[in-house]
Amino acid sequence: EQAEIGLIGLGVMGSNLALNIAEKGNKIAVFNRTPEVTKKFYADAGELQGQIIPCETIEEFVAAIRPPRPIIIMIKAGDPVDQQMEILKPHLENGDIMIDAGNANFRDTIRRFDNLKDSGLTFIGMGVSGGEEGARHGPSIMVGGTEDSWKRVEKVLTSISAKYDNEPCVAWLGNDGAGHFVKTIHNGIEYADMQMIAEIYGILRDGLNLSASEIADVFAEWNKGRLNSYLIEITEKVLRAADPITGKPMVDLILDKAGQKGTGKWSVIEAQNMGVAATAIEAAVAARILSSQKDERESAEKIFGLPKALAAPADKKAFIADLENALLAAKIGAYAQGFAVMSAASKEFGWNLPMPTIARIWRAGCIIRSQFLDEITSAFTKDPHVANLIVTPAFSQMVKDTDAPLRRVVSHAVLSGLPVPALASALGYFDAYRRARGSANLIQAQRDFFGAHGFERIDGVDKPHGPWGSGLDIF
Ligand code: NDP
Structure with missing residues (x-):
């Protein structure tokens, strides 16, 4: 046979x-x-x-x-x-x-x-x-x-x-290349998901001074809720494990230098190639790069020291609830960005990528598997051509419920000098995406000033240049 x-x-x-x-x-x-x-x-x-x-x-x-x-x-x-x-x-x-x-x-x-x-x-x-x-x-x-x-x-x-x-x-x-492209974006999302979890862990460890096993308890609790996922589950397990040599928490003995093999970087490059903002994935890849520069970070800490942290929030329980919601909000941002990159690539390469199917086949087997992907599957099944995951009815409600906690968590971390580049970039993404009138009018004015690039007016009047002369006058 x-x-x-x-x-x-x-x-x-x-x-x-x-x-x-x-x-x-x-x-x-x-x-x-x-x-x-x-x-x-x-x-x-x-x-x-x-x-x-x-x-x-x-x-x-x-x-x-x-x-x-x-x-x-x-x-x-x-x-x-x-x-x-x-x-x-x-x-x-x-x-x-x-x-x-x-x-x-x-x-x-x-x-x-x-x-x-x-x-x-x-x-x-x-x-x-x-x-x-x-x-x-x-x-x-x-x-x-x-x-x-x-x-x-x-x-x-x-x-x-x-x-x-x-x-x-x-x-x-x-x-x-459709299959390998989707796998690449899967890995980019995985980078962002892991980075966000690590940032939250950093706040629990350095902002609330919790021990590895106390943090494990927090993740165990979260794994029963909306964050339920393989990555949260293994985070709890990792935090619980003791080093067989010293008996100390294993995680405390691991050097804070993250490796990477390239798929995260490819995701970011392709996002840029497609003209899609994938800020959370970019932040995650950049964070791994900075993590690997341990020697430089040690020298810099000698020069700058660390900023004085805010006092830990008085209501620890409420703050931990904020962290859970912040992680969910930021995660929505990262996944929305990953799907937006796939949607743009689908058009560019003529693949007709089926978004609900992609979310469906990520619900099990892969590293980012989670209950959350089941919710993404439903959202895309109802509306397969939606412009962005965050404007679907289900996810827009989730964002409304969680963006205030994300804002509080990012503020607390920033004021304490705790690095949260992926959480902050997801927040910055929401804030830019949800605001109908942004500040790029100024950029258009500057571009017209120095390069005569022209602009569109809000009142529709056809006058493509500003009253600033040739722009070269200042020389
Ligand atoms: P391993 O290092 O375990 O195995 C490498 C294999 O490649 C060996 O069988 C080796 O054969 C063969 N090989 C290497 N060079 C050649 C060559 N020039 N011609 C023919 N055979 C060659 O790799 P992995 O199994 O970890 O990874 C394989 C692929 O799967 C990679 O693309 C990796 O990125 C991907 N992948 C890995 C994951 C993981 O978790 N490890 C997850 C998902 C994907 P020989 O015994 O003769 O050296």
């Missing part, structure tokens, strides 16, 4: 994905550049061995799969993917589908897809979220490619995906 699908790359993600595929009753052929890895993988597969065909050569591997052959490539992102595709190509036949399941830049995905045009072969760019655990037991899967190629893999991918209320967290989202 031939395999239903093939997989190349038995690293952390690939091996877990392969076991998941086998476990769900799909026969799978596997290959890894270093054959010892394949041998070990097969030897460790236990009762799933019957579903796995381990292959040591590409010829053997390709022959083991039922045509048209879907082949998942789950290897190091970048050049290795192009190299692997070149190696595979001569062995493939009309209709075969190479599927890049790594964290690719969607622009590379579009290029790879286009390069295969007229070759008889096709390409799927597939975003897989949920880390190792997700790959093994059910990831969220975002697929981009032709609809025909999706139909060939739909059954297998549906069987391995995460489920939310029995609904599979996998969908075909559009042509070429």
Whole structure:
């Protein structure tokens, strides 16, 4: 019996994905550049061995799969993917589908897809979220490619995906780079979500002087409410864990330098490319960069010291309730921005991205999974073409209920010198977005003054320049 699908790359993600595929009753052929890895993988597969065909050569591997052959490539992102595709190509036949399941830049995905045009072969760019655990037991899967190629893999991918209320967290989202683009924005939102949680943690730790375990209690409580989500859940667990060596809270012993692999940065670059304000995601990426500059921060603290903090609010309970609402408000801002970037990209690349479906497949399996995404799913289902999530009836009500707490929290943090760039940028975004008459009239006047750029008048009178002479007079 031939395999239903093939997989190349038995690293952390690939091996877990392969076991998941086998476990769900799909026969799978596997290959890894270093054959010892394949041998070990097969030897460790236990009762799933019957579903796995381990292959040591590409010829053997390709022959083991039922045509048209879907082949998942789950290897190091970048050049290795192009190299692997070149190696595979001569062995493939009309209709075969190479599927890049790594964290690719969607622009590379579009290029790879286009390069295969007229070759008889096709390409799927597939975003897989949920880390190792997700790959093994059910990831969220975002697929981009032709609809025909999706139909060939739909059954297998549906069987391995995460489920939310029995609904599979996998969908075909559009042509070429659609899946990898959506995965990129997922990661950008993830950056913002994590940064906002970290900022709130910073206020609890440095503004209220709570211990790690006291903060864990706060997050445990929040996880029962509207913030219920995987990230809040693991935050509580992280805060509770003790270091096995010293017995101290683990989190207190971890250096405050955050790493990043690039998808957050890509989100920000693409937001800028599309002309969409994604300030919370930008703030989150910038905050990781600043976090990594530990030496410079230490030197700067020696020069400036720290500002004198405000006294902790007298009503601690009320302030903690404010923090919960502030986090919700800011989170709405970040998600609204992420969806706005996707909406702009959808038009630019002609993908027709289905917003309710994207929210739906993020409800389980991925890192940002939450009850909140179920609410986003409903909001977009009722109004799939709305300009911005925050003006949907459900979310506008949430913003009305929570923007005052966000304002109080940001004010308190700012006056105490506690950095809250992501929370503050979400607030700044609301304040700019909700105000019909802003201050850009002055910018237009300045631009006209020095560059004769002209402006529109509020009274409709057709007089495109101001009474400031040539502007160069001041020189
Ligand atoms: P690993 O480092 O665990 O595995 C790397 C794999 O790539 C190995 O199988 C390796 O083969 C293979 N490889 C590397 N270079 C080449 C090459 N030039 N030709 C062929 N094979 C090559 O990686 P991960 O499993 O962590 O990540 C794989 C992909 O999944 C990446 O794109 C990553 O960004 C993405 N991803 C990772 C997540 C995670 O949580 N780890 C989450 C979501 C996506 P060999 O054994 O021969 O060295």
